[in-house]
Amino acid sequence: MKRFIPFILFLFSSQISFAQKEIGAYIHHAEIGTLLGTSSQGSKRINFSLQSFHGIQLDPYNQIGFFVGVDTYPDFNLMPIGFGWRNILFPDKKYSFYTSIDLGYGSAWFQKKERENNVETWNEGGWMVSPAIGLRKNSKNGKLGYTCAVGFKKQYANSFVGVPITGTVTPVEGIRPGYESLFEENNIFNSLFMRMGIIF
Amino acid sequence: MKTTVQPITKLPLLVIALLIITGMPACQDQTTSTYTYRTQYPVYLQMSNFRTSQAVIESGKELENPGKIYIYNDFLLINEPQKGIHILDNSNPSNPISINFINIPGNVDLAVNSDMLYADNYLDLLVFDISNPRNIQQVKRVEDVFESMYTDRSTGTFMTLKDTVLTMDSDVNSDWGMGWGNIFWNRGGMFAMSSDASRGGGESYGQGGSMARFTLMSAHLYAVDEHSLRVFNVENEENPAFIKGIHLGWGIETIFPFQNKLFIGSNTGMHIYDASNPSEPTQMSVYQHVTACDPVVVNETYAFVTLRTGVNCRFGVDELQILNIEDPYSPKLLKSYPMENPHGLGLAGDYLYVAEGKHGLKSFNVADVMNIDKNQLEYLRSLKSVDIIPGPKSLIVIGPDGVCQFDYSTPNKLVQLSCINVKNPIIV
Numbered sequence: 001m002k003r004f005i006p007f008i009l010f011l012f013s014s015q016i017s018f019a020q021k022e023i024g025a026y027i028h029h030a031e032i033g034t035l036l037g038t039s040s041q042g043s044k045r046i047n048f049s050l051q052s053f054h055g056i057q058l059d060p061y062n063q064i065g066f067f068v069g070v071d072t073y074p075d076f077n078l079m080p081i082g083f084g085w086r087n088i089l090f091p092d093k094k095y096s097f098y099t100s101i102d103l104g105y106g107s108a109w110f111q112k113k114e115r116e117n118n119v120e121t122w123n124e125g126g127w128m129v130s131p132a133i134g135l136r137k138n139s140k141n142g143k144l145g146y147t148c149a150v151g152f153k154k155q156y157a158n159s160f161v162g163v164p165i166t167g168t169v170t171p172v173e174g175i176r177p178g179y180e181s182l183f184e185e186n187n188i189f190n191s192l193f194m195r196m197g198i199i200f
Numbered sequence: 201m202k203t204t205v206q207p208i209t210k211l212p213l214l215v216i217a218l219l220i221i222t223g224m225p226a227c228q229d230q231t232t233s234t235y236t237y238r239t240q241y242p243v244y245l246q247m248s249n250f251r252t253s254q255a256v257i258e259s260g261k262e263l264e265n266p267g268k269i270y271i272y273n274d275f276l277l278i279n280e281p282q283k284g285i286h287i288l289d290n291s292n293p294s295n296p297i298s299i300n301f302i303n304i305p306g307n308v309d310l311a312v313n314s315d316m317l318y319a320d321n322y323l324d325l326l327v328f329d330i331s332n333p334r335n336i337q338q339v340k341r342v343e344d345v346f347e348s349m350y351t352d353r354s355t356g357t358f359m360t361l362k363d364t365v366l367t368m369d370s371d372v373n374s375d376w377g378m379g380w381g382n383i384f385w386n387r388g389g390m391f392a393m394s395s396d397a398s399r400g401g402g403e404s405y406g407q408g409g410s411m412a413r414f415t416l417m418s419a420h421l422y423a424v425d426e427h428s429l430r431v432f433n434v435e436n437e438e439n440p441a442f443i444k445g446i447h448l449g450w451g452i453e454t455i456f457p458f459q460n461k462l463f464i465g466s467n468t469g470m471h472i473y474d475a476s477n478p479s480e481p482t483q484m485s486v487y488q489h490v491t492a493c494d495p496v497v498v499n500e501t502y503a504f505v506t507l508r509t510g511v512n513c514r515f516g517v518d519e520l521q522i523l524n525i526e527d528p529y530s531p532k533l534l535k536s537y538p539m540e541n542p543h544g545l546g547l548a549g550d551y552l553y554v555a556e557g558k559h560g561l562k563s564f565n566v567a568d569v570m571n572i573d574k575n576q577l578e579y580l581r582s583l584k585s586v587d588i589i590p591g592p593k594s595l596i597v598i599g600p601d602g603v604c605q606f607d608y609s610t611p612n613k614l615v616q617l618s619c620i621n622v623k624n625p626i627i628v
Binding site (some may be wrong): 036037038039040042087099100101131132133152165171172173174175179180181182183184185186187188189190191192 | 215216227228229230231232233234235236237238265363364365367624625
């Protein structure tokens with residue numbers, strides 16, 4: 001029976017069967033790529049994206065874990081961090097499609113608040129969601145894999161220019177406490193991405 | 201035969217659906233922007249609307265945003281700017297109890313003289329009998345005391361300013377939006393400080409148009425509005441009698457009495473008035489280097505003044521200045537000490553307490569005024585504070601989060617007794 005299934009799969013796929021990660025095994029998936037989009041004014045943008053997924057093999061088809069990355073957008077450098085799920089369609093073949101969903105928060109923590117002439121400028125990140133379809137090539141021993149993926153990434157991010165209150169004042173509802181005035185820009189970056197990666 | 205090939209989960213379908221949904225906006229970014237700012241707008245009111253009924257005494261309620269604090273026997277009277285006065289039983293400073301609240305629209309200041317509480321109600325001055333603080337009676341309304349507030353005397357219309365937040369929405373791009381960033385509004389609010397340690401007067405955060413301030417000395421009530429000093433005889437406590445008005449110039453903001461002298465803070469300087477004849481105060485000097493942001497405390501020889509940086513504070517320095525006022529006709533600056541961001545201050549004998557805003561609270565021994573920096577006793581960095589009142593039972597520290605009381609019987613070691621939290625903390 002144990003030999004029957006690979007045989008069936010072999011017949012079905014006419015490929016040589018490949019080893020796969022054991023259930024519970026640690027998976028590291030590192031990816032690098034570009035984010036392609038159009039700004040709200042209509043100009044094209046190409047941005048850089050880096051992501052590192054750390055997860056475990058849940059069952060032969062599914063991997064779950066968390067990811068951390070770096071995405072650049074116009075005026076924003078964000079560090080997305082969150083939860084990821086990979087579903088491999090044919091885990092024991094040399095080439096297999098897979099789908100993935102990453103859900104998380106893009107943090108702007110490494111962009112510092114700037115202050116000049118009593119005007120503060122800063123960025124805040126926001127939620128992100130990123131579904132993708134990819135193709136993976138497994139190595140014979142199942143330890144190494146190469147991937148290529150395309151997908152969408154929706155990233156919320158806000159930028160602020162504020163004049164802080166000097167002196168002692170009564171707070172009023174409707175404005176962030178501590179600010180006299182605040183200019184807030186809410187961005188939703190919709191990007192198509194292409195990424196190359198390596199699984200080990 | 202049992203198949204071991206697992207049905208592929210529905211995840212791929214979900215992913216593909218998500219790809220379509222999130223991909224639908226064709227990868228174009230969406231940008232919206234809002235510009236929000238604090239400002240004040242004028243509200244026109246009819247004084248006649250407030251004269252038809254007596255002030256309502258309500259049961260004790262939570263402090264929202266305390267203004268001036270006044271110590272009266274075992275009671276604390278705490279102004280809620282523009283709203284009224286809280287009465288708290290402070291017989292045990294470790295557990296002050298809110299008794300009642302006098303609802304007085306437009307109220308920003310108060311003073312007590314022989315069981316009579318004087319409180320402003322926009323243009324009028326109200327007199328309450330508080331001999332029993334649990335059963336307060338309004339006994340008198342003196343009309344048109346702060347008549348400079350009138351915008352139209354014939355119709356009884358006056359104007360007050362209300363804090364508000366305005367928001368402009370747009371879906372413009374950032375280049376256009378940034379232009380708005382330059383139109384930063386300067387809050388019209390003004391600051392009023394008065395911190396007379398010996399009498400237990402406190403600081404008040406004037407926000408509206410009404411900037412009436414008053415104080416009591418020698419059976420006379422001295423009230424300042426924006427440009428004049430108005431003198432009332434209150435020898436008959438229930439019935440203040442207007443004597444005269446003295447023009448002072450614009451931007452008058454604080455008044456405090458000390459030994460038959462009135463120290464009046466304005467935008468342009470500190471006026472010192474001789475009130476040894478209480479009904480005829482006369483100007484002794486104007487010290488030009490002190491402006492409105494500058495709380496002052498005084499003893500026989502010295503005035504302790506704090507200057508700080510802030511919106512309405514012009515000098516851009518944070519320091520404690522010591523003035524010699526032995527000759528009130530010509531105050532002399534003796535020494536300046538650098539500070540963090542000094543707000544109010546309180547003087548109790550040889551001990552000076554300085555509220556350093558968000559930086560905390562400092563205490564000094566000021567017996568030697570030329571070496572105050574060498575005689576710092578405590579620096580409580582975690583105790584954010586804006587004003588300090590050394591009371592008979594406790595040191596009252598007003599901070600952004602509430603009103604706290606400390607045992608200061610050992611001057612170099614403050615011991616916290618209680619804290620009354622406020623609903624709407626101010627921002628320092």
